[in-house]
Amino acid sequence: MDIFDKIAKNMGPLGQHQKWSHGYFSFPKLEGEIAPHMNFRGKKHLVWSLNNYLGLANHPEVREADAKAAQEFGMAYPMGARMMSGNTKHHEELERSLADFTGFEDAFLLNYGYQGILSAIDALVDRNDVIVYDAESHACIIDGVRLHMGKRYVYLHNDLESLEKQLQRATKLTEQSGGGILVITEGVFGMSGAQGKLKEIVELKKKYGFRILIDDAHGFGTMGKTGSGTHEEQDVIKDIDVYFGTFAKSMAGIGAFIASTEEITNYLRYNMRSQTFAKSLPMPMVMGLKKRLELLQTKPELKAKLWEVATALQTGLKNKGFDIGSTNSVVTPVFLKGELNEATAITMDLRENYSIFCSIVIYPVIPKGLIMLRLIPTAMHTLEDVKQTLEAFSEVRDRLEKGYYKDKNPSEA
Numbered sequence: 001m002d003i004f005d006k007i008a009k010n011m012g013p014l015g016q017h018q019k020w021s022h023g024y025f026s027f028p029k030l031e032g033e034i035a036p037h038m039n040f041r042g043k044k045h046l047v048w049s050l051n052n053y054l055g056l057a058n059h060p061e062v063r064e065a066d067a068k069a070a071q072e073f074g075m076a077y078p079m080g081a082r083m084m085s086g087n088t089k090h091h092e093e094l095e096r097s098l099a100d101f102t103g104f105e106d107a108f109l110l111n112y113g114y115q116g117i118l119s120a121i122d123a124l125v126d127r128n129d130v131i132v133y134d135a136e137s138h139a140c141i142i143d144g145v146r147l148h149m150g151k152r153y154v155y156l157h158n159d160l161e162s163l164e165k166q167l168q169r170a171t172k173l174t175e176q177s178g179g180g181i182l183v184i185t186e187g188v189f190g191m192s193g194a195q196g197k198l199k200e201i202v203e204l205k206k207k208y209g210f211r212i213l214i215d216d217a218h219g220f221g222t223m224g225k226t227g228s229g230t231h232e233e234q235d236v237i238k239d240i241d242v243y244f245g246t247f248a249k250s251m252a253g254i255g256a257f258i259a260s261t262e263e264i265t266n267y268l269r270y271n272m273r274s275q276t277f278a279k280s281l282p283m284p285m286v287m288g289l290k291k292r293l294e295l296l297q298t299k300p301e302l303k304a305k306l307w308e309v310a311t312a313l314q315t316g317l318k319n320k321g322f323d324i325g326s327t328n329s330v331v332t333p334v335f336l337k338g339e340l341n342e343a344t345a346i347t348m349d350l351r352e353n354y355s356i357f358c359s360i361v362i363y364p365v366i367p368k369g370l371i372m373l374r375l376i377p378t379a380m381h382t383l384e385d386v387k388q389t390l391e392a393f394s395e396v397r398d399r400l401e402k403g404y405y406k407d408k409n410p411s412e413a
Contacts, residue, residue, distance in 0.1 A: 013364055025344060025360065034058050034252075036381045038357075045357040046385055048375040053222050053330065054302040055380035056292050057252035069287035077283045082109075083270070086280025094290050095257065101297060102220075102228045102245065103237040104259035108269050109286075111278050113246035113256035117215055118144040119274035120244065120258050121184070123267070124213070125150065128179030130170040132163065132210070134196065136189055141215060150179065157189075158197050158326075160204075167208045181208065187216030187230030188223065191361065191374065193327025195219070195230055202239035213242040221250020221296055222330055227303050230329075251292045255281050305379040306330060309386060313377055316390045322397070332375040333361075334393065338400060343371040345405035346396055354392040 011018065018026065030047060031039040034057040038047050056062050080086040091109055099107035110116030121144030125131060131145055131152040145152050151173055156162035163183075170181045185196040201212060216229045224232025227250070231240045242260045247253040258268060269275075295302070310330035317324050323335040338346070343362050350356045350373075361372040375389070399405060 021344075025347065028357075030357070036378065036385055040351065040357055043355060045351065045355045046388060048356070048358040048377070048381075048389070050378065051218075051249040051376055052252050052378050052380070053250045053306055053376075054252070054296065055305075055378050056250070056295060056302075059295060061295060062252070062288060062291055065291035066284055066288040069284040073283035073287075075282050075284060078280050080280065081276060081278055082280045083276055088280075088283070088286070090283065090286050090290065091280065094286055094293070097290070097293055098245070098257050099259050099265075101226075101293065102243055102259050103232070104243060104265075105262040106265035107257045107259040108265050108272075108275075109281060110256040110258060110272075110275060111281055112254070112274075113217060113244075113248055114140040114143075115274040115278075116256045116258065116272075117141060117244050118147065119272040120242070120268060121145060121182075121213070122147045122273065123271040124211075124242070125182055126179070128174070128177040129182060130173055130177075130179060131182050131184060132166045132170050133184040134158065134186065134189075136192065137184060137186060138190060138215060138217070141184055141186075145184070150177075157192075158194060160197060160200050163201065164204060167204065167210065170210075171208055181210035183210050183212045185212070185214055187214050187219030188329040188331060190218050190331060191333065191365065191372070192325050193218075193329045193331030193333055194325070195223075195234070195328050198231060198236050198240070199234045202236050205239065211241040212239075213244065214240055215244045217244070217246040217249055217256075218329065218331060220245035222303065222306065227296055227300070247289055247292070250296065251289060253289050253292060254285055255289065302379045306377060309379070309381045309383070310377040312383055312386045313375065313389070316386060317393070320390060320394055322393065330377055332377060334373040334375065335366075336371045336373070336397065336400060337369060338371045338405070339369065341407075342400060342405040346371065346373075346400060349396055349399070349405070350392060354388075354396075356389060356392050 034052055036047055037044055078086040078088055095107045095109055117140050125148055127149040129150050131148055133145055133154055134157055135154050136157040153166040153169055155166045174181055188195055219230035221227050223230040231237050244258050246256040314324055314332055325333050325335060327333060340362055343360055347360045359374040361374055366372050
């Protein structure tokens with residue numbers, strides 16, 4: 001069969017909907033300055049879909065630092081990969097600051113979060129090692145695990161009994177292969193908002209002797225007393241072996257970092273293929289990230305405001321009887337019972353009649369028969385935004401329960 005003929009017959013689980021969803025449900029265009037209120041299809045909307053947790057995207061000091069660095073260095077400098085010709089003192093200063101802030105000996109800058117953690121997993125294990133990972137791990141972790149040429153076992157989400165069962169299997173295997181075990185989980189799971197059970201997992205290290213890698217994309221900047229991450233929140237900084245954080249969320253930028261001991265971090269510097277063969281982070285982003293990290297550390301009121309908004313939103317939803325799952329972070333899922341056509345109709349109703357833009361999640365990401373509306377609060381949202389959302393969601397739920405959305409055709413969206 002011709003490859004293109006095969007693709008035409010199977011566009012994939014998301015691509016099969018592209019003809020009617022593109023530009024509205026998928027690949028929508030939010031326009032204007034990054035803020036809680038932006039334009040969608042020519043109309044101002046209250047937006048709950050941007051991971052700009054601390055509101056740094058358009059902070060005046062950040063905008064100034066970005067512009068100044070672009071003016072001084074341009075977007076090209078430094079040229080080449082870090083290992084060959086793309087290293088600078090500013091890259092190294094940012095790495096030292098990130099290591100100090102998160103409580104590790106050393107840190108290594110990564111061009112992108114997705115390819116970064118994927119490549120880190122590939123570098124950390126060989127065919128004799130076994131990976132044990134949480135079932136609800138992000139796609140970047142799943143793809144990293146797929147690169148692994150050895151065995152991998154998945155455990156039920158945040159289920160310690162299931163984890164221990166897989167650790168027992170992994171231990172038997174490594175006793176024969178002479179390899180080790182790498183456990184991978186997340187600090188905060190981006191869909192459900194649930195924290196990974198780091199404290200309980202690291203307790204199992206005493207029994208099974210594994211190493212642990214956590215992806216804290218949604219925890220870095222939002223969790224812990226200082227905002228350094230979920231490992232600080234759960235008081236296990238010294239027990240985490242490899243820590244991954246991204247700049248795309250709280251830092252409102254591009255890139256990521258990975259932190260560990262000096263020895264392991266240096267090993268990653270020289271063995272992560274995605275960094276060895278990729279151009280260094282451009283200087284405007286590096287200088288801008290230094291300013292973002294400075295603000296994250298010196299303006300605790302930003303995280304405090306984020307949590308004020310998140311707490312008001314989550315408390316209000318629970319008081320109105322909404323199911324927000326097991327979130328214990330600022331990520332706020334709202335679960336409703338319904339099918340695909342109802343999900344799309346609800347989303348359209350919220351956007352067209354209530355001017356509220358939030359992300360919609362359906363099967364296969366969540367079980368069939370459920371709809372998840374995913375809300376991402378930020379430090380820039382207000383309590384008035386929360387009130388508007390609670391009122392709109394209550395009305396939409398009433399319509400859903402009365403069957404208002406039942407006969408809506410998603411292809412007519």
